[in-house]
Amino acid sequence: MRRLQLLLDVLGAGEDHPTVRELVDLLGGTPVTTDERLVDEPAHVSRRLSFASGGEVVLHDGAVVAVLLHVRPTPFARTGIDLRHWIGLAGRRATLDGLAKAVDARPRFGGRYAYFERDGGFVRCIFDGRWREPGNLVELAVTLDQPGRACQPDDDTCSVCGDLPVRGAASDGLVVDATIAALQRRRDDGLLTETYSPAPLADLRLLHRSGLMERVESQLECSACRRISALTLHREGPATFVHVMYDEARRRPMEAIPPVEQWGDASRIAAAEEAMRYLDHRPGSWFLARDPDGDLYLESRYVRSSMVDGSCLVRLDAAEVEGYETGGAEYLDDLARRIDGSRPWSQDSPFGRRNLHLDRGAADLVAEFTTAVRDHRWVAEQRQAAHRRVRSAED
Incomplete structure (x- = not known):
């Protein structure tokens, strides 16, 4: 249990903190790969360190927000991590009930995850199949944010939406037209959906240019990680882009959209009539x-x-x-x-x-x-x- 406590203790700590250095040594010392990118706008830096042992550490602006323990082989690890060294259980043989006993907490559920709350952090599990049957555990993670209620840090590298928004060469802010075009392509390919979007993506520029709204926003849900990409154009100030979960997306400020006759062009007004x-x-x-x-x-x-x-x-x-x-x-x-x-x-x-x-x-x-x-x-x-x-x- 000492190593489980170490995983919880590193949450929120900087990369040079002694507990983080101890964890990195236990995972293998030198990462096999490092992924660093800007996330959202205004941006924060997401850094993902992957180790040959099957462990990963995710940092936001230099502070640890998640530690992932893969119990199956990955592209960067030939074998999965041995959970017996971390929680006293054999990795892929562990069931949700076994994990509950090992971490001494009752399982809870959020979105696509089962998880346990422990000492200010969350122990999150992913199963490939029934969680009551041995052999289905894929990954164990310790995270700072509650699964299902907040975006999970490892989704920063999502293959569908992880590279959004589109930024300029100088990485000094998002490029609105290029970001809209990227969202439209992925929506048309069925990778993103805008079912609950406050404003349709096609109307975003027209509404913004009208000056009738303080802020106008389009939201698109990712088919892979289930996060929602929210692109917001402000009457005053630069555009913003955030990834949020469903509940938070529904709570974001929303203005009533004026009648299309006040902001639409001729083709948009004609489309509304039909x-x-x-x-x-x-x-x-x-x-x-x-x-x-x-x-x-x-x-x-x-x-x-x-x-x-x-x-x-x-x-x-x-x-x-x-x-x-x-x-x-x-x-x-x-x-x-x-x-x-x-x-x-x-x-x-x-x-x-x-x-x-x-x-x-x-x-x-x-x-x-x-x-x-x-x-x-x-x-x-x-x-x-x-x-x-x-x-x-x-x-």
Whole structure:
């Protein structure tokens, strides 16, 4: 357990601190590879040291933010690290229950990770398969930031979004047009999606040039690391770019976008006239829109737990359209309750199987729906409500 404590003790320490030097010696002394890059804008320096033992150390602006222990071979290590020397367990044979006993903490879950909280840090695990079965452990990491709630430092080198934003030759700030173009290419290739973006990427420059908004932002989710890239253009001041997780992205400030007639060019205004249209909503519950072909789409809020909610977007079938035409908003209130009660985040739910938010092939349609309802403040209300819940839980 002494070495586990050492992993926790190095978090936040500088590279020249004695505990960090001790850790580096235990991992092999000299890194096999070093990756150093600027991350986000305003930028911080991310430095990743990879050792032949299978260990890695990640530093932000010279301070340790994560230590990774790979238990399987990697491009820089022929064999995985032996966890018996670190937590007393055989590496890839370790299960989540075994890890819980070894670190003396109860497992928790955040995003794609299982993790344990210990002494101001977090012990994070990645499994390839069932975590109850031996042989599936891939990686153990000790991190400064809570998994699922904050971006993980090792995602700085993500193959999809790790090289964003695009910077000038002098690395003195991001190049807006080049960054937008890079985001668009990856979105078109299906690597990034902008389902919940406050402003569509295609509208970003037009809205900024209009001067009608203090800040205008596009958000795109990465298919690999699940972080959200947020590019923000400010009326006064340089552009900014950050990687954030879903909850933080939803809480970022968002202004209502003015009617397209006030900022769009002729082609954008014409496109808006042929796009999906908002019809009605119930605050905090549902939104209804109609596409140019006459199909109706309902986005209904659901509650998964006291800390997690979401929304289910479905195209109304013939019976539901008839119900709406007969019963109006009251029928949609009842339909929203049925959707909520069906556990729509699951494919076991009849509404979950129809949920367009879970259909990667429907990203463009979902973006059209989001655009149709964005002037109505439900999204902002949900962000504020989520923020209040998080603050209440923290208090």
